[in-house]
Amino acid sequence: MRREKTTQLTRKGWKVGTVREFLALSAEEAAYVELRLRLANSLRSRRQRMKLSQAGLAARIGSSQSRVAKMEADDPSVSIDLLVRSLFALGATSRDLARAISHSALPKAS
Amino acid sequence: MRREKTTQLTRKGWKVGTVREFLALSAEEAAYVELRLRLANSLRSRRQRMKLSQAGLAARIGSSQSRVAKMEADDPSVSIDLLVRSLFALGATSRDLARAISHSALPKAS
DNA sequence: TGGCGCCATGTCAGATCTGACATAGCATGG
DNA sequence: CCATGCTATGTCAGATCTGACATGGCGCCA
Numbered sequence: 489m490r491r492e493k494t495t496q497l498t499r500k501g502w503k504v505g506t507v508r509e510f511l512a513l514s515a516e517e518a519a520y521v522e523l524r525l526r527l528a529n530s531l532r533s534r535r536q537r538m539k540l541s542q543a544g545l546a547a548r549i550g551s552s553q554s555r556v557a558k559m560e561a562d563d564p565s566v567s568i569d570l571l572v573r574s575l576f577a578l579g580a581t582s583r584d585l586a587r588a589i590s591h592s593a594l595p596k597a598s
Numbered sequence: 599m600r601r602e603k604t605t606q607l608t609r610k611g612w613k614v615g616t617v618r619e620f621l622a623l624s625a626e627e628a629a630y631v632e633l634r635l636r637l638a639n640s641l642r643s644r645r646q647r648m649k650l651s652q653a654g655l656a657a658r659i660g661s662s663q664s665r666v667a668k669m670e671a672d673d674p675s676v677s678i679d680l681l682v683r684s685l686f687a688l689g690a691t692s693r694d695l696a697r698a699i700s701h702s703a704l705p706k707a708s
Numbered sequence: 709t710g711g712c713g714c715c716a717t718g719t720c721a722g723a724t725c726t727g728a729c730a731t732a733g734c735a736t737g738g
Numbered sequence: 739c740c741a742t743g744c745t746a747t748g749t750c751a752g753a754t755c756t757g758a759c760a761t762g763g764c765g766c767c768a
């Protein structure tokens with residue numbers, strides 16, 4: 489939360505947050521980053537299942553290959569809005585989203 | 599999708615989209631607006647359950663009363679990002695989100 | 709009537725996000 | 739070796755979103 493504070497200094501990515509809070513994420517921050525990650529993963533797997541290239545997906549949603557790459561990489565410069573819209577554009581339903589969000593579809597960390 | 603096109607002209611809200619497409623939303627657009635609506639409703643009811651005023655919630659999330667009002671009104675100027683972060687700030691879990699999203703918690707329209 | 713708490717709506721400067729472009733890495737097939 | 743296709747990463751102008759502020763409405767109690 490309150491990204492602005494550190495923003496002028498870091499002007500690129502999570503950096504500050506991730507490093508400092510590596511072991512001290514508040515519950516809500518953790519939920520937020522995890523949500524993003526799940527959407528990102530979901531997007532990639534859905535795209536691959538459909539045998540689309542990033543450029544192909546980009547064309548569909550009126551964006552560019554590079555932005556799609558960033559979405560899938562969970563780059564801090566992409567919003568949840570964009571992720572969600574892209575998922576819908578690939579035919580995901582609300583239910584699909586809900587599944588992606590609550591189910592831990594995360595790659596096992598350990 | 600592709601909001602920019604009409605944006606310079608309308609410079610305020612859904613307007614163009616809503617009126618013109620009143621009966622012709624694509625599936626993805628429908629899913630998107632419905633998702634927003636559900637998050638907005640979810641936020642309001644969660645806040646009320648916690649007996650917080652909009653100003654109170656605003657303070658918690660480092661925002662302002664007016665923005666909270668806009669969130670709950672599903673104003674086009676608020677992003678899903680903000681809605682989601684606010685929900686998390688009120689203690690919602692990923693699972694809560696998923697429920698809000700897939701369950702039709704919409705006020706019955708008729 | 710006035711004061712008070714709460715919510716809605718408009719506006720705006722400044723912060724953030726976005727598409728586009730450039731460029732590089734890395735396989736696979738020639 | 740060189741193409742070709744796909745993905746990753748950086749940059750930037752322009753679009754969008756955000757917090758703050760101002761103001762108005764509504765209900766309620768004195």
